[in-house]
Amino acid sequence: MDQIPEAECWDRIRRLVQAVAENPFDEDPAIELGRSYLERSCYPQAVEVLESLKSRMPESVELYPLLGLSYLNSDRTSEAIDHFMVAMSHSPEEGYLYWCMGDALFKADRYPQAIEYYKRSAEMEPGNTLPLRKMAQAFFDMGRVDEAVDILKEALKYDAAVPELWSSLGWAFIRLGRYSEAIEPLKQSLALKPDDIQCIKSLGLAAFALGRKEASFQSYRIALGLNPLDEEALFGLGILFVSSGDLKSAIRQYELLQSVKSPLGEDLYAKILERKELRMA
DSSP: OOOOOHHHHHHHHHHHHHHHHHOTTOHHHHHHHHHHHHHTTOHHHHHHHHHHHHHHOTTOTTHHHHHHHHHHHTTOHHHHHHHHHHHHHHOTTOHHHHHHHHHHHHHTTOHHHHHHHHHHHHHHSTTOHHHHHHHHHHHHHTTOHHHHHHHHHHHHHHOTTOHHHHHHHHHHHHHTTOHHHHHHHHHHHHHHOTTOHHHHHHHHHHHHHTTOHHHHHHHHHHHHHHOTTOHHHHHHHHHHHHHTTOHHHHHHHHHHHHHTTOTHHHHHHHHHHHHHHHHHO
16 A cells, blocks of 8 residues: 655644644544554654543543553553553453553563463464564563574464564574574575564574684675674674684774774774784783
8 A cells, every 4th residue: 555645644634633623522533633643653742632532532442542552652651551451441352452551561571461461462363473473572581582482483383474573583592592593584584574684693693603604704794785884793794803813804893883983892802802812822
């Protein structure tokens, strides 16, 4: 579907603002205005419109999930949780509300509770991989990476065409030190999304850990082709130069990291000095 032109979107918002001003007790234009602000990432404006509607028409069921999302995107997680709770009480059969609640709890660092809501959403919408991916991320952030792997594998049974599932699985294997198992998921992800620079760097890291230096060089070069100043790729390439004894090239990578004021520059320099000391020993 073609995107609506920017000017047309704002013309529509201006018309909705006028409609709300003319009849503040007409629910529909206020809901549409709140949704339009939300879609345009104008979260404070969405909160203002929807809270105003709530003060006039608190029985309006449709405003609560929109207000929850507006608060969530404004990093006001407590208010988001409150409004998602009301939304779920009105529409307990709507699976998406449960992963929205999971997102609010996740953002509040309440991971075990977030997992329960993601799990409930996945049960209500079998085959929807989004709550499963979110659940895996919660397990991941709790340090329960093995469980994240299990969830990602389950999600891939439903839909193997989601690159983020493959890349997340690859990164989970890297975190577990299972580098050889990380390679194939990362390649699967890149087959679906070739310009995913984070995935490319992960492949470079896994290849380096396996001693496949040429493959690692290739990955980091591809990443730098996409973004010549990517800090992690500059650092990874620098470490490869150090490991190969090419300290002159490593120092060039250090200088590039310094030029972008990356703290990784000092880490690379420490590795360069370490290699120099070994040579002198």
